[in-house]
Amino acid sequence: MATLDFLNFVDANKDSFIQRLAQAVEIPSVSGDPVHRDDVFRMASFLESQLKNYGVETKAVDLGTHVMEGQKLKLPPAILGRIGDVKSKKTILIYGHFDVQPAQLSDGWDFPPFKLTRDDKTGRLYGRGSSDDKGPIFGWINILEAHHTLKKPLPVNLRFCFEGMEESGSEGLDEFILAEVKKGKDSWFDGVDAVCISDNYWLNTRTPVLTYGLRGISYYKVIVSGPARDLHSGVFGRTVHEPMTDLVALMSRLVDTKGNILIPGVDEMVPPPSEEERQLYKNLDYEVEDVELSAGAKVALSEDKASVLMGRMRLPSLSLHGIEGAFYGAGGKTVIPAKVAGKFSIRLVPPQTPDNVHPLVIKYLHDEFAKLGSKNTISVESLHGGKPWVEDYKHWSYEAAHRATEAVYKQAPDYTREGGSIPVTLTFAEALGVNVLLLPMGRGDDGAHSTNEKLDISNFIQGTKLLGSYLYEVAAGTKA
Amino acid sequence: MATLDFLNFVDANKDSFIQRLAQAVEIPSVSGDPVHRDDVFRMASFLESQLKNYGVETKAVDLGTHVMEGQKLKLPPAILGRIGDVKSKKTILIYGHFDVQPAQLSDGWDFPPFKLTRDDKTGRLYGRGSSDDKGPIFGWINILEAHHTLKKPLPVNLRFCFEGMEESGSEGLDEFILAEVKKGKDSWFDGVDAVCISDNYWLNTRTPVLTYGLRGISYYKVIVSGPARDLHSGVFGRTVHEPMTDLVALMSRLVDTKGNILIPGVDEMVPPPSEEERQLYKNLDYEVEDVELSAGAKVALSEDKASVLMGRMRLPSLSLHGIEGAFYGAGGKTVIPAKVAGKFSIRLVPPQTPDNVHPLVIKYLHDEFAKLGSKNTISVESLHGGKPWVEDYKHWSYEAAHRATEAVYKQAPDYTREGGSIPVTLTFAEALGVNVLLLPMGRGDDGAHSTNEKLDISNFIQGTKLLGSYLYEVAAGTKA
Ligand SMILES: [Zn+2]
Ligand SMILES: [Zn+2]
Ligand SMILES: [Zn+2]
Ligand SMILES: [Zn+2]
Numbered sequence: 001m002a003t004l005d006f007l008n009f010v011d012a013n014k015d016s017f018i019q020r021l022a023q024a025v026e027i028p029s030v031s032g033d034p035v036h037r038d039d040v041f042r043m044a045s046f047l048e049s050q051l052k053n054y055g056v057e058t059k060a061v062d063l064g065t066h067v068m069e070g071q072k073l074k075l076p077p078a079i080l081g082r083i084g085d086v087k088s089k090k091t092i093l094i095y096g097h098f099d100v101q102p103a104q105l106s107d108g109w110d111f112p113p114f115k116l117t118r119d120d121k122t123g124r125l126y127g128r129g130s131s132d133d134k135g136p137i138f139g140w141i142n143i144l145e146a147h148h149t150l151k152k153p154l155p156v157n158l159r160f161c162f163e164g165m166e167e168s169g170s171e172g173l174d175e176f177i178l179a180e181v182k183k184g185k186d187s188w189f190d191g192v193d194a195v196c197i198s199d200n201y202w203l204n205t206r207t208p209v210l211t212y213g214l215r216g217i218s219y220y221k222v223i224v225s226g227p228a229r230d231l232h233s234g235v236f237g238r239t240v241h242e243p244m245t246d247l248v249a250l251m252s253r254l255v256d257t258k259g260n261i262l263i264p265g266v267d268e269m270v271p272p273p274s275e276e277e278r279q280l281y282k283n284l285d286y287e288v289e290d291v292e293l294s295a296g297a298k299v300a301l302s303e304d305k306a307s308v309l310m311g312r313m314r315l316p317s318l319s320l321h322g323i324e325g326a327f328y329g330a331g332g333k334t335v336i337p338a339k340v341a342g343k344f345s346i347r348l349v350p351p352q353t354p355d356n357v358h359p360l361v362i363k364y365l366h367d368e369f370a371k372l373g374s375k376n377t378i379s380v381e382s383l384h385g386g387k388p389w390v391e392d393y394k395h396w397s398y399e400a401a402h403r404a405t406e407a408v409y410k411q412a413p414d415y416t417r418e419g420g421s422i423p424v425t426l427t428f429a430e431a432l433g434v435n436v437l438l439l440p441m442g443r444g445d446d447g448a449h450s451t452n453e454k455l456d457i458s459n460f461i462q463g464t465k466l467l468g469s470y471l472y473e474v475a476a477g478t479k480a
Numbered sequence: 481m482a483t484l485d486f487l488n489f490v491d492a493n494k495d496s497f498i499q500r501l502a503q504a505v506e507i508p509s510v511s512g513d514p515v516h517r518d519d520v521f522r523m524a525s526f527l528e529s530q531l532k533n534y535g536v537e538t539k540a541v542d543l544g545t546h547v548m549e550g551q552k553l554k555l556p557p558a559i560l561g562r563i564g565d566v567k568s569k570k571t572i573l574i575y576g577h578f579d580v581q582p583a584q585l586s587d588g589w590d591f592p593p594f595k596l597t598r599d600d601k602t603g604r605l606y607g608r609g610s611s612d613d614k615g616p617i618f619g620w621i622n623i624l625e626a627h628h629t630l631k632k633p634l635p636v637n638l639r640f641c642f643e644g645m646e647e648s649g650s651e652g653l654d655e656f657i658l659a660e661v662k663k664g665k666d667s668w669f670d671g672v673d674a675v676c677i678s679d680n681y682w683l684n685t686r687t688p689v690l691t692y693g694l695r696g697i698s699y700y701k702v703i704v705s706g707p708a709r710d711l712h713s714g715v716f717g718r719t720v721h722e723p724m725t726d727l728v729a730l731m732s733r734l735v736d737t738k739g740n741i742l743i744p745g746v747d748e749m750v751p752p753p754s755e756e757e758r759q760l761y762k763n764l765d766y767e768v769e770d771v772e773l774s775a776g777a778k779v780a781l782s783e784d785k786a787s788v789l790m791g792r793m794r795l796p797s798l799s800l801h802g803i804e805g806a807f808y809g810a811g812g813k814t815v816i817p818a819k820v821a822g823k824f825s826i827r828l829v830p831p832q833t834p835d836n837v838h839p840l841v842i843k844y845l846h847d848e849f850a851k852l853g854s855k856n857t858i859s860v861e862s863l864h865g866g867k868p869w870v871e872d873y874k875h876w877s878y879e880a881a882h883r884a885t886e887a888v889y890k891q892a893p894d895y896t897r898e899g900g901s902i903p904v905t906l907t908f909a910e911a912l913g914v915n916v917l918l919l920p921m922g923r924g925d926d927g928a929h930s931t932n933e934k935l936d937i938s939n940f941i942q943g944t945k946l947l948g949s950y951l952y953e954v955a956a957g958t959k960a
Contacts, residue, residue: 215714217714217814219812219814221812226775226777226779227775227776227777227779228775228776228777229776229930231775232900232929233797233799233801233825233827233899233900234695234697234827234898234899234900234901235774235792235898235899235900236771236775236792236899237739237791237792237797237798237799237827237899238739238781238791238792238795238796238797238827238899239739239771239775239780239781239788239789239791239792239899240771240772240775240779240780240781241737241779241780241781242739242799242800244799244800244801244802245735245736245737245739245799245800246737248728248731248732248800249732249736249737251728251732252728252729252731252732252733253732255725256725256729257721257725257726257729257852257853257854258853259717259718259719259722259725291716291719291720292720294715295706295707295708295711295716295719295720296707296708296709296818297706297707297708297855298855299706299707299720299721299855299856300719300720300721300855301718301719301720301721308719309719311717311718311719312715312716312717312718312719315718316718317713317717317718318717318718319713319717319722319724319725319814319816320722320724320725320728320806321713321724321806321807321812321813321814321815321816321817322724322803322806322807322808322813322815322817323802323803323806323808324808324809324810326800326801326802326803326808327801327802327823328802328803328804328806328808329804330804331863332699332701332801332823332825332863332864333801333802333823334697334699334799334801334825335801335802336799336801337801337802338776343807343812343813345713345812345814347713347714347717347718372737373737373738374737375777375778375779375780376779383811383812384812418714418715419713419714419715419716419717419718419719420712420714420715421714449712
């Protein structure tokens with residue numbers, strides 16, 4: 001159990017906590033826009049100074065340079081932190097990111113995106129980064145401030161790794177983590193017993209969750225080319241093999257309307273769920289109606305809740321994203337495009353990996369293309385990939401988070417797997433060889449990456465208590 | 481036979497004819513770009529003054545206004561002309577267009593597009609509009625100049641209708657022609673016996689052609705929508721019906737790799753060719769190799785010449801142009817597009833019309849969509865359409881053009897049908913009820929609408945003789 005003085009401190013300092021989050025939101029640390037690169041650096045400095053304020057030893061790690069929109073740019077630093085070195089205490093590594101998605105009022109925001117708008121009627125804090133991921137980061141800072149001010153020792157040793165490029169592919173981070181881990185005793189990650197990441201969301205607006213799985217991804221580009229240049233359909237229609245005809249035929253053979261993946265062997269790699277496992281999904285506090293509400297239309301693949309939730313969490317999926325090189329504008333252009341590239345990706349679940357799925361994809365596309373009898377040519381490229389991750393949720397770190405949730409929210413958390421990817425999760429799991437816990441602060445309707453991103457005040461305040469209580473429960477649950 | 485003094489005048493004035501064409505090419509009369517609208521007006525004035533110089537009575541017809549890129553713009557005038565009113569002579573109506581396609585050096589031109597570059601080594605005149613359609617228009621002006629200077633009466637009465645919006649949908653022209661025809665005796669088109677249009681090309685670089693057919697077109701947009709907004713494939717992959725999956729399935733069912741149209745009833749409307757008709761295509765001076773040379777790759781649908789040429793000229797075709805609303809950029813975006821619109825068009829041949837094909841298309845798309853069992857919704861829009869046109873090529877106008885070709889080029893012309901559309905052809909045929917002849921000046925490799933558009937000097941000079949000789953042959957062949 002968290003101590004009462006900590007919990008009281010959080011309640012008493014609600015306004016100043018929100019004030020500090022507002023300062024962070026006002027820094028438009030958009031990592032994907034070169035214009036805002038200085039702001040990402042500014043945000044890194046602000047965060048580092050906050051850590052130092054509360055007794056954390058820090059280091060800003062230079063991650064080198066990269067090229068964006070043709071410009072060579074300095075990468076924002078990773079901010080490392082270290083506080084506590086008591087042998088008898090567990091050591092928890094906290095990850096978060098201080099960069100944000102782009103946002104402009106003209107995208108359709110009802111509030112200035114880079115100002116934290118507090119709406120006490122709805123109890124919400126609107127602003128870019130409020131939920132993704134400045135809210136959670138400053139939740140940790142709140143905990144540090146509380147203990148520093150109260151002159152209380154933290155129940156565990158803490159290590160921090162905050163990055164400023166998460167929304168832009170985490171450039172440079174994996175390499176840094178792998179190199180740092182190799183330093184052994186000198187590594188900032190030495191002695192870490194478990195990792196805790198607060199960078200995802202509850203399924204709904206009611207029930208806290210612990211997340212123990214993420215899907216991987218394999219992103220493909222299948223290119224069909226033939227004519228040396230775009231042709232006029234009046235002159236060439238029905239005289240030549242048209243790349244679009246071939247590509248659309250191939251793309252139509254990848255996935256069916258029900259979501260079944262038609263590439264032989266891909267769906268088959270995943271064992272069917274036991275009745276017990278189905279029951280886990282049936283018990284989640286998330287209904288087919290919630291999925292449809294979130295999608296904005298009654299388009300769920302099934303009426304069966306477990307099927308729909310398993311489709312997101314424990315089954316692979318294949319989505320057709322679009323076609324590069326074809327006519328995409330409004331109106332009617334009579335072009336026969338000379339070279340078209342279909343984009344699709346497969347979300348992966350264990351035991352699938354980009355490597356073991358790849359030969360199946362390649363063989364199938366070439367086999368099906370051969371069946372078409374076209375004189376065009378095909379090539380297939382893998383654009384990016386990442387392995388799926390599923391964690392042992394009976395680990396002491398999850399048990400601590402479970403008890404902390406019950407203490408703060410007076411209810412047990414749902415155990416969920418996410419359909420998307422947070423690549424650093426797998427990097428930490430593999431590089432450190434320790435358990436990783438995803439312990440979200442925000443709700444499913446926070447709208448990360450959308451207009452009007454928000455964080456409920458209660459999620460910020462109770463979430464701060466949750467993260468702090470988690471540390472206390474780790475200490476309590478793992479006493480020697 | 482054209483008179484020797486006319487033919488000699490053409491040879492003697494080659495350089496000044498090219499000089500005048502250069503003046504025309506230097507006016508960037510791009511109808512599709514509001515920035516160049518003044519230039520289209522300037523080109524209209526230049527053309528009208530040339531007609532007047534040589535004794536043609538003219539009228540610049542105000543076609544009103546239209547909206548382009550959100551701007552209300554004045555339409556360029558149609559330039560009408562009238563010379564000769566001798567009852568015993570035939571009256572021929574000449575159509576051409578003085579606007580051009582856009583062109584920029586940065587598109588990949590080897591020459592400034594709006595300057596006529598004369599290359600005496602290759603015998604070519606490079607420049608936007610050189611072949612489409614300023615070369616042919618100024619061929620007619622050359623003929624007028626010759627007869628005016630030589631003080632020779634023309635062998636026929638001539639009427640002219642030149643427009644400045646052909647490359648942008650001929651806005652306003654159809655309405656004008658239909659209204660003008662209704663004026664009867666007061667119409668500028670009163671008494672016209674046949675129409676001659678020089679605005680297409682030889683099949684190859686060797687053999688002149690007379691063109692007696694054009695395909696029609698029906699352009700469709702099939703829209704599949706479901707979710708209220710674009711979704712993230714990590715979160716929604718395999719939970720909802722994805723519009724792209726449905727659309728690609730539909731598009732894959734429209735046409736097969738061999739070019740066969742899969743919409744029941746569409747291909748079946750067209751009677752198969754008789755062996756005699758097949759023979760006509762076999763005899764054309766255009767080989768499968770020519771098609772592939774033109775396409776830039778060995779991608780012809782068949783090794784059989786007649787099949788390939790009939791695919792272009794006497795069969796319908798269906799081309800998939802692209803998808804609006806899907807991801808079309810480079811790189812890998814993991815979006816599930818909420819609303820996607822597939823674009824395809826069907827080139828039509830008699831007895832097909834947009835009207836009789838439409839119900840087949842609509843029924844098929846809805847039937848196939850129903851088979852998918854998707855909860856998304858479909859709608860189908862016809863974006864534009866035009867009827868096919870096939871002319872009686874045994875008419876005296878074609879016979880005159882045949883003899884003129886033999887006289888100028890010392891060879892008989894090929895008789896061809898074109899795969900594309902020139903909508904005004906059908907308008908004249910239907911509104912005036914007279915024979916329309918397509919008598920091209922340029923070669924198949926002129927690259928109208930492409931970079932490095934050119935007209936061979938010999939085609940400009942011999943073409944001027946051809947058009948002039950055609951008038952003499954009309955007179956000779958139709959003497960009372
Ligand atoms: Zn995030
Ligand atoms: Zn994010
Ligand atoms: Zn033209
Ligand atoms: Zn044109």
